[in-house]
Amino acid sequence: MRQxxxxxxxxxxxxxxxxxxxxxxxxxxxDVLNSFDDLTKVxxxxxxxxxxxxxAVRCVVLTGSGRAFSAGQxxxxxxxxxxxxxxxxNTVEEHFNPMVLAITTMPKPVIAAVNGIAAGAGxxxxxxxxxxxxxxxxxxxxxxxxxxxxxxxxxxxxxxxxVGLPKATELLLLPRTVRAEEALAxxxxxxxxxxxxxxxxxxxxxxxxxxxxxxxxxxxxxxLAFSATHSLxxxxxxxxxxxxxxxxxxxxxxxxxxxxxxxxxxxVGR
Numbered sequence: 001m002r003q004x005x006x007x008x009x010x011x012x013x014x015x016x017x018x019x020x021x022x023x024x025x026x027x028x029x030x031d032v033l034n035s036f037d038d039l040t041k042v043x044x045x046x047x048x049x050x051x052x053x054x055x056a057v058r059c060v061v062l063t064g065s066g067r068a069f070s071a072g073q074x075x076x077x078x079x080x081x082x083x084x085x086x087x088x089x090n091t092v093e094e095h096f097n098p099m100v101l102a103i104t105t106m107p108k109p110v111i112a113a114v115n116g117i118a119a120g121a122g123x124x125x126x127x128x129x130x131x132x133x134x135x136x137x138x139x140x141x142x143x144x145x146x147x148x149x150x151x152x153x154x155x156x157x158x159x160x161x162x163v164g165l166p167k168a169t170e171l172l173l174l175p176r177t178v179r180a181e182e183a184l185a186x187x188x189x190x191x192x193x194x195x196x197x198x199x200x201x202x203x204x205x206x207x208x209x210x211x212x213x214x215x216x217x218x219x220x221x222x223x224l225a226f227s228a229t230h231s232l233x234x235x236x237x238x239x240x241x242x243x244x245x246x247x248x249x250x251x252x253x254x255x256x257x258x259x260x261x262x263x264x265x266x267x268v269g270r
Contacts, residue, residue, distance in 0.1 A: 014043035015065075016050065021058040021210035023051040030066025035074040036121060041095035048102035058269050059210040060106060061202060062129060063113035064122075069138065072120025075147070092152050096121055100154035103128040104225065107218035109209040113202040114189070117177070119143045124153030127162060127188070130221065133205060134189040135198040139179045142171045161228070162187050213251040214269030 015026040025047045027034035036044070051060045064070050073091075103110050103125065112118075112129035119141040126132050126140070142159070144151050151159075151172055160168035163186050171178065183189040193201040209217070219242040227235040246252055250270045258265035 013037075013040040014047055016047045018051075018054065018057055020207065021056065022061060022206045023047075023054065023057040023059070024061045024063065024206075025051065027064045027070050030064075030068070032074060032076075033068035033071035033117070033119075034064040034066070034122070035071045036095070037074040037077045038091065038095070040074075041091065041099070045095055045099050045102065048099060048106070052102060052106050052108075055269075058108050058212070058214045059206050060108060060110045061113050061206050062103075062110065062125065063202070064115055066116070068116040068122075069112070069114045069118040069126065070122025071117065072122045072124075072143065096124075096153040099125065100128045100158075104154070104158075107221075108214050109212075109217050109221075111202060111206055111209070113198070114138045114140075115198060117141065121153040124151070124155040124158065127158040128154050131190045131205065132183075132188065133198070133202050134180045134183060134192045135195050136180050136192055137195050139177045140183055140188055141177045142175045144175065145173055146175050211267060213246075213249075213255070213267045215249050215251060216246050219246050 013027065013029045015024075015028050017024045017026075025044065027040065027044065029035060029037075029040060048060075051057045109131065110129040111131045111133060112126035114126050114132055114134040116135065116138050117140075118126045118138070120143045123140045123142055142151070142155060144155075150156075155172070156168075159171065162168075163171070167186060178186065178188065180189060180192045184192045191201065191205075223235075223239055223242055226238045230238070251265070251267045254267065255265045
């Protein structure tokens with residue numbers, strides 16, 4: 001493990017560690033496949049917000065402990081709440097929606113390190129990330145229809161953008177486990193790596209991103225999100241605004257000087 005610059009543990013079920021510019025948020029309920037009870041949802045959501053606000057963090061890694069990334073909603077807790085008249089819509093609005101918004105608007109790259117099965121909201125969280133590094137033994141399952149539910153945590157938005165509407169419809173209405181290699185072919189995975197090389201692959205990508213031009217990465221993410229729902233003329237105007245922002249950045253000046261000197265730039269993220 002690399003030297004830790006800062007570490008907090010907002011809840012025993014969610015580990016939050018910052019090292020070398022990388023915030024790693026680990027779901028740590030392996031005995032229940034890292035499913036989300038309310039306390040875990042709050043800790044995970046708050047860890048995302050902490051990573052977004054921390055200027056020392058230049059890349060975020062989301063992962064799980066044990067043999068699962070996350071099985072999604074803790075159904076035992078859900079059943080108990082149903083007996084008391086609880087509604088799933090409450091936790092969707094209070095917990096899952098803020099999670100996916102925090103990931104998709106994160107002003108730095110987010111990697112989902114999918115170490116095992118990602119199901120339901122767990123799959124949705126992975127789909128919201130910028131990169132999905134998937135272990136060879138892992139897979140995805142959009143399990144919502146299997147328990148007579150609609151999608152949550154942004155799956156209805158992210159999934160069709162990754163695989164197209166027809167395939168998204170199939171995966172949501174006829175849920176099954178999509179193994180790693182099929183996930184790669186469909187576009188659900190950025191990269192599939194053997195289990196014994198998984199940690200190294202994640203660390204290598206995280207370090208590459210953490211030493212990159214963070215402001216430019218954030219601006220590129222914002223440009224893509226804007227252009228997905230706006231016209232070409234509006235998108236061109238937005239591109240010009242973001243180009244002015246990044247063109248005035250310290251990293252851009254460094255990169256131009258390094259290019260002219262035929263050297264590698266050292267980015268500081270500003």
